Amino acid sequence: MRTIYDLSLDELIAYCQSLDYKPFKAEQIYEWLYRKEVLSFKDMHNLNKELILKLEEDFVIDPLFKKREQVSSDGTVKFLFKLEDETYIETVLMAFDYGYSACISTQVGCNMGCTFCASGLLKKQRDLSSGEIIAQIMACKRYLKSMAARLSNIVVMGTGEPFDNYDEVMKALYIINDPKAIEIGARHISISTCGLVEGIKRFAKEEKPFNLAISLHAPNDELRSKLMPINRAYPLKELFKALKEYSLNHNRRLTFEYLLLEGVNDSSKEADELKELLSGLNAYVNLIPYNEVKENSYRTSSDMRALKFYDMLKKRGVAVTLRQKKGVDIDAACGQLRANEYKRED
Numbered sequence: 001m002r003t004i005y006d007l008s009l010d011e012l013i014a015y016c017q018s019l020d021y022k023p024f025k026a027e028q029i030y031e032w033l034y035r036k037e038v039l040s041f042k043d044m045h046n047l048n049k050e051l052i053l054k055l056e057e058d059f060v061i062d063p064l065f066k067k068r069e070q071v072s073s074d075g076t077v078k079f080l081f082k083l084e085d086e087t088y089i090e091t092v093l094m095a096f097d098y099g100y101s102a103c104i105s106t107q108v109g110c111n112m113g114c115t116f117c118a119s120g121l122l123k124k125q126r127d128l129s130s131g132e133i134i135a136q137i138m139a140c141k142r143y144l145k146s147m148a149a150r151l152s153n154i155v156v157m158g159t160g161e162p163f164d165n166y167d168e169v170m171k172a173l174y175i176i177n178d179p180k181a182i183e184i185g186a187r188h189i190s191i192s193t194c195g196l197v198e199g200i201k202r203f204a205k206e207e208k209p210f211n212l213a214i215s216l217h218a219p220n221d222e223l224r225s226k227l228m229p230i231n232r233a234y235p236l237k238e239l240f241k242a243l244k245e246y247s248l249n250h251n252r253r254l255t256f257e258y259l260l261l262e263g264v265n266d267s268s269k270e271a272d273e274l275k276e277l278l279s280g281l282n283a284y285v286n287l288i289p290y291n292e293v294k295e296n297s298y299r300t301s302s303d304m305r306a307l308k309f310y311d312m313l314k315k316r317g318v319a320v321t322l323r324q325k326k327g328v329d330i331d332a333a334c335g336q337l338r339a340n341e342y343k344r345e346d
């Protein structure tokens with residue numbers, strides 16, 4: 001059954017009106033869902049019995065069944081959720097000094113085929129609905145509430161390519177951002193893409209200043225096409241043309257994610273190319289230690305090499321940060337927990 005989180009406030013109003021209820025009934029339901037965070041229609045005390053029964057007939061609230069929960073020594077929590085159709089998704093909560101950040105999935109599996117990524121080991125089975133995306137956030141909020149902690153940031157960096165499921169992802173983000181709903185500021189929400197140019201062009205027209213991150217991982221077409229087959233469809237020239245337009249329109253800082261793969265993309269040649277590629281853009285590079293996956297032979301750069309690459313970029317005037325490792329003692333690599341669950345079931 002469909003989750004009621006799938007409905008925007010306008011859709012909820014239309015639903016209520018179709019049952020001869022005034023729009024304020026929809027506002028009350030919306031408030032129960034997102035401000036009071038109830039998980040049962042019966043707990044919505046200002047609705048009459050008839051409406052509660054009708055809602056129960058038409059919707060579930062929480063579409064996620066928590067199958068596993070792994071807590072890392074650094075505070076990272078990884079959830080494995082089962083969906084109604086017996087597919088699985090992962091959501092990760094990461095602890096930072098400023099609060100918690102939730103990393104959410106947008107698809108069941110992924111079709112982008114990046115050669116280093118565990119998510120791509122399992123092809124896309126389907127897109128997630130906006131409600132299934134929102135439900136991941138609600139689950140994180142509940143978990144944090146029990147520890148009196150707060151969810152402060154959202155990163156759309158879990159399994160799936162968000163711009164391959166554009167409409168549902170954006171619908172979810174507007175509800176997550178809505179002051180009447182989850183109320184997380186647009187600047188605290190980041191969306192990461194492997195570089196789907198049409199998506200970037202659409203995203204440039206969005207009203208809200210959500211942050212944009214690009215998974216770059218390589219500064220030339222030859223290497224990038226090897227790591228990320230999507231680069232053959234959207235080579236760097238085309239990608240950067242769209243990014244420059246986006247940047248001109250918004251003057252918002254772009255983030256480039258760059259995995260550190262030992263001996264693959266971490267030498268002075270790549271540092272030179274990276275500097276050249278990013279010149280003139282308001283951007284910074286986030287160097288990310290690679291979470292190794294058994295299924296391929298990529299290794300993460302040693303700490304020494306990672307620091308050296310970081311220094312090379314700094315010296316070339318590139319704005320750069322080196323991301324700390326998170327959740328290394330749990331199945332932390334993107335899609336790993338999920339991939340392991342399917343193996344367990346085989």
Ligand code: SAH
Nearest residue numbers: 117157160161192193194215257290291333
């Ligand atoms: N499809 C989107 C979002 C999901 S992937 C994108 O490509 O950006 C989120 C990020 O995790 C991407 O930067 C991806 O390249 C990176 N990633 C994938 N596998 C990883 C691994 N094993 N270790 C570290 N980062 C990984």
